[in-house]
């Protein structure tokens with residue numbers, strides 16, 4: 051005979067196995083329902099919590115949907131001008147070399163207006179961590195085409211789909227910076243399934259641990275959804291992402307410990 | 315007494331930065347100020363004082379490096395010349411909006427556009443009226459000698475930290491390139507990490523359990539709160555206007571006419587005074603040292619004792635607007651300017667005083 | 675024999691009803707409410723007792739609304 055166990059018996063502190071990390075400020079996130087930014091934030095803060103480095107971490111928020119990241123992450127933070135997060139981080143890391151410094155940017159921020167700062171920070175081999183949330187669109191300004199928008203993908207400035215003849219090709223920034231000598235760890239992950247969330251957290255952990263080695267940039271791309279911009283619900287958006295984004299932006303490590311991962 | 319040296323104005327800025335205990339310099343080459351970065355790279359202060367020196371990929375990057383470093387409580391600076399400073403304007407606006415201390419230097423060259431590499435004062439409006447977007451002011455220092463290039467680096471950092479506001483040294487290619495003797499101030503050690511944390515409790519240096527997190531931002535989505543930010547900035551500017559005005563009067567005691575000029579123009583005017591006095595005209599010079607806050611009251615006071623003003627600038631007439639406002643158009647105010655990289659001669663300045671103001 | 679039982683607590687007011695958690699639950703424990711929260715969202719919650727406390731739902735929840743509990747119980751046969 052099975053004993054019936056009531057909820058009060060289970061919901062005891064000693065049985066707690068997962069809770070929102072207290073390093074996330076206890077306020078509602080400003081993101082749309084289902085948006086990957088929230089999960090990405092949580093993984094960063096879980097890593098900071100587990101490494102015990104809240105006192106030694108400085109984060110840089112971008113311009114984009116995550117502009118208000120400093121309202122959510124309970125660490126010292128600066129908000130950069132659009133695209134310039136790597137410039138701020140360069141200075142902060144050089145001036146406070148023993149702090150953990152990271153940037154958090156969307157694809158418009160990192161791969162369009164901030165292309166120069168991204169490439170040069172990576173090429174100089176700065177010793178900070180870059181988190182790159184690629185949702186293939188400009189979320190904050192209302193779903194315009196981004197440098198990462200897929201061919202034929204619709205956006206408010208490519209309403210008939212991205213015509214590469216006219217609008218140019220999507221930019222694989224992560225592949226590009228993999229080949230720069232200043233990057234030490236480059237990986238592409240996602241946060242839409244439990245397994246992927248776990249992998250992303252591992253990647254972020256490695257990217258932060260790498261800062262101790264002072265061997266260059268650790269770069270974590272998170273391919274993510276933008277259900278509002280893509281005009282789908284969150285579940286559909288995650289499916290669409292798997293079917294359309296991942297073939298173009300395949301998940302996995304591109305460079306580990308300074309060595310490019312050869313694709314079979 | 316400090317050390318006496320013969321130096322270029324640009325070199326004096328670089329040497330003064332090291333001596334002032336600067337933590338970081340971020341810059342991009344552009345004539346006529348590249349000697350600053352060159353001097354720093356040759357001196358290698360990172361091996362001596364620990365000062366970071368970095369050649370950035372652009373002026374956009376360098377000003378945003380300054381923004382980051384300043385937000386982290388460090389004493390940081392950048393230098394450039396006109397086109398480069400134009401490129402920096404968004405970042406400068408962020409620094410002013412986030413209320414951070416930083417030292418900027420503009421060694422003006424002639425414009426617009428790529429213009430010329432020769433000296434100019436055509437960025438007066440850009441420096442004094444804001445330059446970037448939004449309602450803000452830089453505190454603007456206008457050196458007229460290599461000595462002041464050095465002295466104003468230290469003064470600039472002091473004022474930047476006092477007001478948590480960017481300070482710009484507004485100079486030109488002539489003062490940047492000329493060699494003069496300069497008495498260098500004694501080196502001041504860089505602040506320790508603990509001193510920085512104490513002096514800048516607002517800085518991003520890592521959140522400790524005893525305080526709320528430090529957030530450096532210029533964003534406030536609530537218009538009511540953004541208005542409060544603006545009001546706070548305006549109050550700060552009023553305080554600067556009350557407390558930080560600096561100027562120099564030369565031969566003004568018996569003057570009936572004066573030049574108003576800053577920087578290189580002011581040096582030319584000193585010779586013009588001699589030429590005019592030799593002709594029997596009682597002429598003096600009023601030299602604003604802070605272009606913002608503009609020395610409104612001292613100039614107004616002086617204007618009650620004289621008959622006319624010639625504003626001499628290496629531009630088409632920018633500071634003249636501030637001069638006219640200061641004297642409330644109560645007397646004759648004329649302008650003489652050369653532009654495009656031309657420095658006026660003392661003779662033509664004197665002639666213009668006589669024809670436009672005295673005789674006219 | 676030991677068995678693992680679990681439970682989830684959803685922060686109802688923070689839930690935005692995105693439903694991402696629903697599909698990742700191997701036990702089909704989660705359903706959406708008929709009523710709405712203060713923000714007007716149908717919120718997630720357990721609809722049966724099959725939860726094993728695997729954390730899947732909490733991991734993918736973008737708003738971090740889900741707290742997970744898990745305990746081992748001895749089952750007599």
Ligand SMILES: Cc1ncc(C[n+]2csc(CCOP(=O)(O)OP(=O)(O)O)c2C)c(N)n1
Nearest residue numbers: 113114115132156157158159187188189190
């Ligand atoms: C200099 C400048 N140009 C343009 C903008 C307007 N702008 C704000 S956010 C944004 C796009 C952000 O897109 P992305 O980086 O992809 O981030 P997401 O919002 O999708 O997370 C733009 C163009 C700005 N704030 N500043």
